[in-house]
Amino acid sequence: MYQGIAFRTAFLLTGSASEAEEAAQTAFVKAWSALPRFRPGAPFKPWLLRIVANEARNRRRQLGRLRALELRATAAHPLGDAAPSPEGAAIGRELRDRLLAAVSRLDERDRDVLTCRYFLELSEEETAAVLGVRPGTVKSRTARALSRLRVEVEGVEP
């Protein structure tokens, strides 16, 4: 049930399928061991994803790798546009590549919060739980990361 989101989270944080697989597996093992300590009634997804994210970030730290450089986008149409013209597709691809490259140039803290908020589409509360920070920190960190991202991409208007 949570396999997909666990792997996706680990992959987006490590940028490596093999590391993501290991991180997700280890996280499931840890979560299984910790289930007796899981607080009944608490949301399960952020609790699990926090374990996944910690594993993924530990692995990333050990590898010393810039994971974002390994991310690729698949679609060739403009961002959020379902039926592009050929010209529109080229523009969209350029924008998407520029945005991805800009995200890759951010530091890990900025990338992690943007990954949680926008690539994983987690709420501020869920992001806070996953990253182990307060919701207010997520809000301020997101604003700073977006501001830096705007500078990086320049052509993308807020």
Next chain:
Amino acid sequence: MSELERALVALGRELDVPEAPDPVPAVLGRIGPRRTVHLPRRRLVLALAVLALAALGATLAIPEARSAFLRILDIGGERIEIVDELPELPLVHELERTLGERVTLAEARRRRNFELRGLERAPDGVYLGARGTVWFLYGTPERPRLLLSQTPLLDVDAPALQKKLVGSGTLVELVDVDEAEGAFLSGEPHFLFLIDETGNTVEDSARLAKDVLLWDEGGVAYRLEGDLGREEALGLARALRSSN
């Protein structure tokens, strides 16, 4: 939501994320019966040479980039990293520097809100370390005979408490301490680091450790360190009593 935020969401949906592999067989395998892990003995000569130099207090000169991680185990609040080459490490020789604040047993009981356990005889030294750890020292800091540490595991997904860097001359055995999963490290000494609350290694805390038994039980991570065999260490672990 701004245009930039919408673009990020759209980008996220278009990222090329591989299909999630089925983790069930691997996870079931990892939570299965206990097993013993015998480390490969390759590059033993190099590991022995490195450790001998370390014991003499030398700064080792093996490029960190050449160190290849072979496997990682997380047990008893400790991360065990088994490598085929050990990195450059300035070592700490004053044991007390890595333990923390020296206090009385009564003070430790007062300042730590979990049940402390110990051997029948009182420890010769008690220290309050990082992340809620209580250290019991039997012997003297100069000539320690046994070290027992206890750390509350408040959150299982928190970073490991300590990191061990183990060369190929060290044997890691997964053992049962009563009903708890544990590991016993023996053979060649290994490097031991503290890890801070953010998961980063405290580089200046590296020291050599002897035989160690690790396990966690009842939300507390325990480690017994000394010149012990496996059975003696397991016997001591089972003999621990409440010190409260």
